[in-house]
Amino acid sequence: MTEIVRLLDTDGTVLDHERHAFPEPERLLEQYRGLVLGRRFNEQANSLVRQGKLAVYPSSRGQEACQIGAAEALREGDWLFPTYRDTVAVVQRGVPPVEALTLLTGDWHCGYDPLAHRVAPQATPLATQLPHAVGVGHAARLRGEDTVVLALCGDGATSEGDFHEALNFAAVFTSPVVFLVQNNKYAISVPLSRQTAAESLADKGIGYGMPAVLVDGNDPAAVTAVLDEAVARAASGNGPTLVEADTYRLEAHTNADDAGRYRSEREVAEWTERDPLPRLRAYLRGTGLLGPAREAELEEAAEELASHVRQGVSALTPPEPGALFTEVYGTATQRLATQAALLDTELHAGAGVR
Amino acid sequence: MTEIVRLLDTDGTVLDHERHAFPEPERLLEQYRGLVLGRRFNEQANSLVRQGKLAVYPSSRGQEACQIGAAEALREGDWLFPTYRDTVAVVQRGVPPVEALTLLTGDWHCGYDPLAHRVAPQATPLATQLPHAVGVGHAARLRGEDTVVLALCGDGATSEGDFHEALNFAAVFTSPVVFLVQNNKYAISVPLSRQTAAESLADKGIGYGMPAVLVDGNDPAAVTAVLDEAVARAASGNGPTLVEADTYRLEAHTNADDAGRYRSEREVAEWTERDPLPRLRAYLRGTGLLGPAREAELEEAAEELASHVRQGVSALTPPEPGALFTEVYGTATQRLATQAALLDTELHAGAGVR
Amino acid sequence: MSAEKLTMAAAINTALRDAMRADDSVLVFGEDVGPLGGVFRVTEGLADSFGAARCFDTPLAESGILGMAIGLAMNGMRPVVEMQFDAFAYPAFEQITSHLAKMRNRTRGALRLPVVVRVPYAGGIGGVEHHCDSSESYYAHTPGLTVLAPATSADAYGLLRAAIEYPDPVIFLEPKKRYFASEETDIRAPVAPIGTAELRRAGRDATLIAYGPSVPVALAAAEQAAAEGRELGVLDLRSLVPLDEHTVTEAVRATGRAVVIAETPGFASVAAELAALIGERCFHHLEAPVRRVTGFDIPYPPPKLERHHLPSIDRILDAVDELQWEYA
Amino acid sequence: MSAEKLTMAAAINTALRDAMRADDSVLVFGEDVGPLGGVFRVTEGLADSFGAARCFDTPLAESGILGMAIGLAMNGMRPVVEMQFDAFAYPAFEQITSHLAKMRNRTRGALRLPVVVRVPYAGGIGGVEHHCDSSESYYAHTPGLTVLAPATSADAYGLLRAAIEYPDPVIFLEPKKRYFASEETDIRAPVAPIGTAELRRAGRDATLIAYGPSVPVALAAAEQAAAEGRELGVLDLRSLVPLDEHTVTEAVRATGRAVVIAETPGFASVAAELAALIGERCFHHLEAPVRRVTGFDIPYPPPKLERHHLPSIDRILDAVDELQWEYA
Numbered sequence A, B: 001m002t003e004i005v006r007l008l009d010t011d012g013t014v015l016d017h018e019r020h021a022f023p024e025p026e027r028l029l030e031q032y033r034g035l036v037l038g039r040r041f042n043e044q045a046n047s048l049v050r051q052g053k054l055a056v057y058p059s060s061r062g063q064e065a066c067q068i069g070a071a072e073a074l075r076e077g078d079w080l081f082p083t084y085r086d087t088v089a090v091v092q093r094g095v096p097p098v099e100a101l102t103l104l105t106g107d108w109h110c111g112y113d114p115l116a117h118r119v120a121p122q123a124t125p126l127a128t129q130l131p132h133a134v135g136v137g138h139a140a141r142l143r144g145e146d147t148v149v150l151a152l153c154g155d156g157a158t159s160e161g162d163f164h165e166a167l168n169f170a171a172v173f174t175s176p177v178v179f180l181v182q183n184n185k186y187a188i189s190v191p192l193s194r195q196t197a198a199e200s201l202a203d204k205g206i207g208y209g210m211p212a213v214l215v216d217g218n219d220p221a222a223v224t225a226v227l228d229e230a231v232a233r234a235a236s237g238n239g240p241t242l243v244e245a246d247t248y249r250l251e252a253h254t255n256a257d258d259a260g261r262y263r264s265e266r267e268v269a270e271w272t273e274r275d276p277l278p279r280l281r282a283y284l285r286g287t288g289l290l291g292p293a294r295e296a297e298l299e300e301a302a303e304e305l306a307s308h309v310r311q312g313v314s315a316l317t318p319p320e321p322g323a324l325f326t327e328v329y330g331t332a333t334q335r336l337a338t339q340a341a342l343l344d345t346e347l348h349a350g351a352g353v354r
Numbered sequence C, D: 001m002s003a004e005k006l007t008m009a010a011a012i013n014t015a016l017r018d019a020m021r022a023d024d025s026v027l028v029f030g031e032d033v034g035p036l037g038g039v040f041r042v043t044e045g046l047a048d049s050f051g052a053a054r055c056f057d058t059p060l061a062e063s064g065i066l067g068m069a070i071g072l073a074m075n076g077m078r079p080v081v082e083m084q085f086d087a088f089a090y091p092a093f094e095q096i097t098s099h100l101a102k103m104r105n106r107t108r109g110a111l112r113l114p115v116v117v118r119v120p121y122a123g124g125i126g127g128v129e130h131h132c133d134s135s136e137s138y139y140a141h142t143p144g145l146t147v148l149a150p151a152t153s154a155d156a157y158g159l160l161r162a163a164i165e166y167p168d169p170v171i172f173l174e175p176k177k178r179y180f181a182s183e184e185t186d187i188r189a190p191v192a193p194i195g196t197a198e199l200r201r202a203g204r205d206a207t208l209i210a211y212g213p214s215v216p217v218a219l220a221a222a223e224q225a226a227a228e229g230r231e232l233g234v235l236d237l238r239s240l241v242p243l244d245e246h247t248v249t250e251a252v253r254a255t256g257r258a259v260v261i262a263e264t265p266g267f268a269s270v271a272a273e274l275a276a277l278i279g280e281r282c283f284h285h286l287e288a289p290v291r292r293v294t295g296f297d298i299p300y301p302p303p304k305l306e307r308h309h310l311p312s313i314d315r316i317l318d319a320v321d322e323l324q325w326e327y328a
C-alpha cells in the first residue's frame, strides 16, 4: 500500500521526514495567509448564496491546504486547471476574486481572461479539463519552454474516461503536468468506495508508468513539499506526477446539497480535527513566526477581501443581451445576425407593447 | 515488474511452474485441434478476401492460442465478448463459421444470434464492449447465477476511456468478468510504446484493485492455466481479473494495411519463432498424444472447415432490401413505413424505367 | 386513485416505484440516485424500498453507466439510468449512438435493449453552463432511439411506465423546470401510447406545436391570444420519435398556419424537422410560412440572460402576428 | 501551377503540407497519421517531412486527442486532428460539444480554439458498420462549430487551408468516397471563402441542393434531366455552418422548386434545416413542396445493401418528377 506523506501532525508538531524537504517556515507563513483568506473567501461566498447573489457555491472548506498549495507550487508562467470547487486556488493564483465568481453569479460562464492569468476556465464537466492540461503542457515543451501545468480534479472524476486518457497521454508524451486529485471522500453523495476498489487512487500511477504520491491533503507542509517535487520533476523534463491528496469536504457539495443524507456528523467532526488551518497555525505559533499582531493583520486582510467580494459582486452588471451573439463565432453567421436583430427589436419595442 | 507466466518453452519443453497448474495433456490436445482449425480458418478468410468475397479480414494469425484459450476457458452458459479480430474465438465458441463471417461479407452487421450462443456481436468501436460485459456479468450475479464473462480487447483499446470505466466498474461491483488483453504490440501501425509508458499493461490492475496477470499469449498451456484461474475466481464470486497476453499479430492489421510501413521483417521473423502452433505440437508429440494419424485427421478436419466456409460464404444471399427497415424499431415509425414504401416502389418499378 | 396535486418529480418517482414493484428486472442506477435520491430527488426512497441491488450508485462515469445498462439489458434486465444533467450525457454519446441505438438492428432483432435513459434537460432553472442543454435533436436524429418529452405530470408517469415496458431503448427527456410545478393530475388514468401527440387546446386560427418545457409556454401564449381575439390550437408532441406525423399534419391543415416552439437551438433541430415535414405535407394548406420560435443558435446563456433566449409568450405571439394574416 | 489531375486525398495532403510549411504552429496528429500516413494515406509523408514533433501518433483515445488539441490550441498551436472514421469521433463528442464549440463564447472571446477536426465521413465505400456514418447533423446543430463539407479536390484544398487559418474550431468533413476520385483541378486557384455556396450548374426549372458526397450525384442527375429536357440547377453548399442562406434562397427563388440531397438520415438533419429554411424564406416563390432525398432513417446499412440507402440519380429524378409540374 502506498505510504502517505505527512510532515506536520494534526497538532502542528513536525514529523520525521526523510524523503521530503520540510518547506521554509517563511513560505509556510505565506501559505497560512492564503489559508486564512481562503477560508474567509469560502465563508463569504456561502453567505452570498444565502443572500441570493450567487446561484450556487461549491465550497472548499477543509480543502484549503490543497487550494493554496496548488496555487503556490506554480511559478510565473505556469498554468492552473481548476474545477468548479477550486475558486480559492484560482483567486490565490491572482485572478481577481469577483471575476472568479462570475460563473456563479450567473453573469457569464467565465469572468476572467484565462490567457492573461494562465488559469483555465473552471471546469464543470468532470475530468474534461485534464486532457487540455496535457495539451497546454505539450505545446510548451514543443517550444522548449519549461512551463508546468497543474491540473485539479476530485476523487469522483478519477472514474471518468477522460481521467484515464489524460494521464495516459501525459505519461506517453512525458508531459509536464502535475495531476492533483483532491480525494475529499465524496462525489456529491457517492462515497469513495463506489469510485475505486483499489487501496488508494495514487495506485493508478503504476498503470500509467507515472510516479504517484499519496499526501496528507490537510497538511500544508506536506502538500507543499510534494507539489514542489512534482513541479520540479515536470519542469526538468521528467514528466508527469499523480498526487492524491487525502482530504475532506467539510461542507455539503454545494448549498443545494443535503450532506446529512449520506454521511454522519461524527465523520465530519473527525475530519474537523484535521482541519489544515489550526494545524498550520499551531506550527507557526511554535516557530514564533506567528504572533497575535500578525494574526490580527491576517484577520483584517481576510475581512478586507470579504468586503471587496461582497461589494464587487453586488456591483456586477450583467452583460448586455447582445453579448449572447458576439462571441459564438469570430464573425456572426447570417443566422445569428438575424437572431440578434430579433432580440434587439424585442428589447427596443420594450415592455408593455403586448 | 510483473512476471510473465510461461509453462511451455518455444520448443515445447515444459517449464517450472509452481504457482500455476499445468493443464491436462488431453485438454491441450483438444486445444491443438482448435489451433489447427483456427489457423486454417484465418488462411481461408484471407483467401476469401483476395477473391473479393469478404470486404476485409482482420486476421488473428499468431494469436490463435489466445483465441482458442479464451473460447475454451468458458463453461456452458458463460459469455464471450469478442472484437473484430476474434472470429476464431467466436467460431471455437460454437457460432457457425459462416454466420460469424456475415459482418465481413457485408451481408449484415452481425450474422449470429448473440443470445443463443452467448457471444456478443463482434465489436468494432474499440473498448466499447467492455462495459457491456460488466453489465452482463452483473445481471447474472443479481440473479445468483455463476456466469462468467470473458471480454477481449487489444493493446490499443486499453487507451480508450471505456477500458478504464469498464475495469473500474467491474472491480467496484466485483463483477465476474475476465478481461483478456491481447497485446499484439500494434494498434494498426501504432506501436505499444505509444499506448503506454508502463512496464506492462497488466500493471493497470493495481489501480483498479484487481488481480492482474501477464501471460505468454503464445503459450497455449499458460494461457489455459491463467484463464482457468481467472474464470474460477470470477465464478466463485471473487471478482474480475485482468489478463495481459503477450502475443503478436503475424499478419497485417487487415488486408487493407501495409505492415511494411511500420515494422521490420526481422521482428516478424522473431515472433514467428514463438508461433503457438509448432510449440504445442512439439509438446504433444513429446507426450505421445499426437502422432501422424492424429495430425492427418486434424488436417482433414481443417480442410473440411475451410471448404465449408468457402461454400457457405459463396452461397450467402444478402437479405432483402426491405430488411433495412424491419428491425430499427420494434414497430416501424410512420417515417420508416413511408421510406420502406418508397424503396419498395423503386424496386418494383425495376430497371429501365429511366 | 383520482386526481391529486402532483409535481412531475413526484410523478416520475411514482412511475419508477410502480415499475420496480411490477417487475423485478427493473433496475435504477446512475450518479447519486441511491441514498441521496438524486440531485432532483426524483429517485427518492427507491434504494430504501427496493434495496441497494435494485437502486444503486455507480462510479462516476456516464459511458460506463450506459455501457453497463446495455449489458444488463442483454442479460434480462430493464435498466433505467439517470444522466444527472443533459450535458453530462455527452460522455455516453458513443454508447448511445453506436450501441444502444443500433443493437436491435445489428442483430436483426435478436438482441433488444429495453433501456430507459432518463435525462433531466433544458433550461429555465438558472443553472450554470452544461446544466441546461436542449439535447433532444442529437437523439432524435439517431435512428433506433425512441425519444420522449413529456410536458405534464400525467404524461411523465404514463410515458415512463410505457418506456420501461418498451422492448427498445428510450431517451426520456424530463424538463427540469417542470419538476416542481405541481398540477392536478390523475396519474393512473390511461395515457395515450408512445408515438401519439395530443391537442391540448383547440383553435381554428393557427397551430402552435410544442413539447416538453415549451408546452406550458405555448398554452399561455394561446390564452393571451384568445384574449386578443385569436384562437390558437396547441399541439403537444409528447413523443419526438416516433413522431405523430398524422396528427401534426392534420392539426396544421385544419388551421393553415403553424408555429413550432422549442428551447433547442433551431438549426438542424427537431424544430427544423417539424417545419420541413409541415412544408412537405401541408404545402397546399399553408397560408403562411411555418415559423420556428426556438432557442437561439448559441451555447446556452448564463443564468442572468437565459430569459432572452427561451421562447417567451411575447416571442410566440410576435411570430403568430407575422403569419401573413393580411392574406387571410 | 495550373490544373492537374488530383484526387481529393492528394489535395488534402497537399493542403496539410502547405499549411505546415507556412506556419510552424500547425500540428497534425491522431491515430496512424504518423509513419503509416493515415489509413487513407491522407497524411502520407508528413511525419517524414516535418518530423515526429509536428506529425505524430497518439494513444488510441479520441476524447484524449480532442482534449489535447484543445490544450495545444490554448497554448498557441494550430492542431489538425484526424478522427479515423466518422463513428469513431463519437467518443470525443463531449470534448467537441462542451469545450471545443463553447470555449470562445465561454470566455467572451479571450480563448479562441483554432482546431481543425478532420472527419473522413459518409458512405459509398462498402465499409462495415461504424465506418460510414453521416454525422454532419450532430456538428451542424452544435452552436460554435464551423462545419465544412467539400465536394471537390479544389475545395478540399482551399477550404482546408482556410480552416487551418481560421481562428475558431472547424469540423472538416471529408467524403471518403471522393478520396480517390481524381479530377482536373488547380488547387492553388483561389477558392470562395468559408460560408459561401457555389452554383455548380445553372438550371431554370428546379434547384438541387447538395454537399460533400452528394454533389457529384446531383450533377449526374442534372445531366440526365437535361437529356430528358429539364434544366436543373445544382447548388453545392460547401459550408454547412455558416450556411450561405442568401445564395440558397436566391437559387430557390429563381426556380421555385427545390430538392435537398444528402446521405444523412433525414430526420432533424441538415437536410431538414434546408427544407425548413426554404419554406420560411421562399414561401411565396415555391411552386411545390421542397423535397428531401436523404439517407433513410436507419443505421447505415451493411455493404451489400448500401446502394439502396444512398441518394441515387433515379431517386433524385423521381423527386424532381414529383415537384408538381402540373401546376407549372
Ligand SMILES: Cc1ncc(C[n+]2csc(CCOP(=O)(O)OP(=O)(O)O)c2C)c(N)n1
Pocket: A085, A124, A125, A126, A153, A154, A155, A156, A157, A158, A184, A186, A187, A188, A249, A253, C031, C060, C084, C088, C091
Ligand atoms: C461529466 C459530468 N458528470 C456529472 C457531473 C455532475 N457532478 C458535478 S460535481 C459531481 C461530483 C464530483 O465529485 P468529485 O470529482 O469527487 O469532486 P468534488 O465535488 O468532491 O470536489 C457530479 C457528479 C458533472 N459535473 N460532469
Ligand SMILES: Cc1ncc(C[n+]2csc(CCOP(=O)(O)OP(=O)(O)O)c2C)c(N)n1
Pocket: B085, B124, B125, B126, B153, B154, B155, B156, B157, B158, B184, B186, B187, B188, B249, B253, D031, D060, D084, D088, D091
Ligand atoms: C473507437 C475507435 N477508434 C478507432 C477505431 C479504428 N481502429 C480499428 S482497429 C484499430 C487498432 C486497434 O488496436 P488494438 O486495440 O491493439 O487491437 P488489434 O487490432 O491489434 O487487435 C483502430 C484504431 C475503432 N475501431 N474504434
Ligand SMILES: [Mg+2]
Pocket: A154, A155, A156, A182, A183, A184, A185, A186, A187, A188
Ligand atoms: Mg470528491
Ligand SMILES: [Mg+2]
Pocket: B154, B155, B156, B182, B183, B184, B185, B186, B187, B188
Ligand atoms: Mg493490438
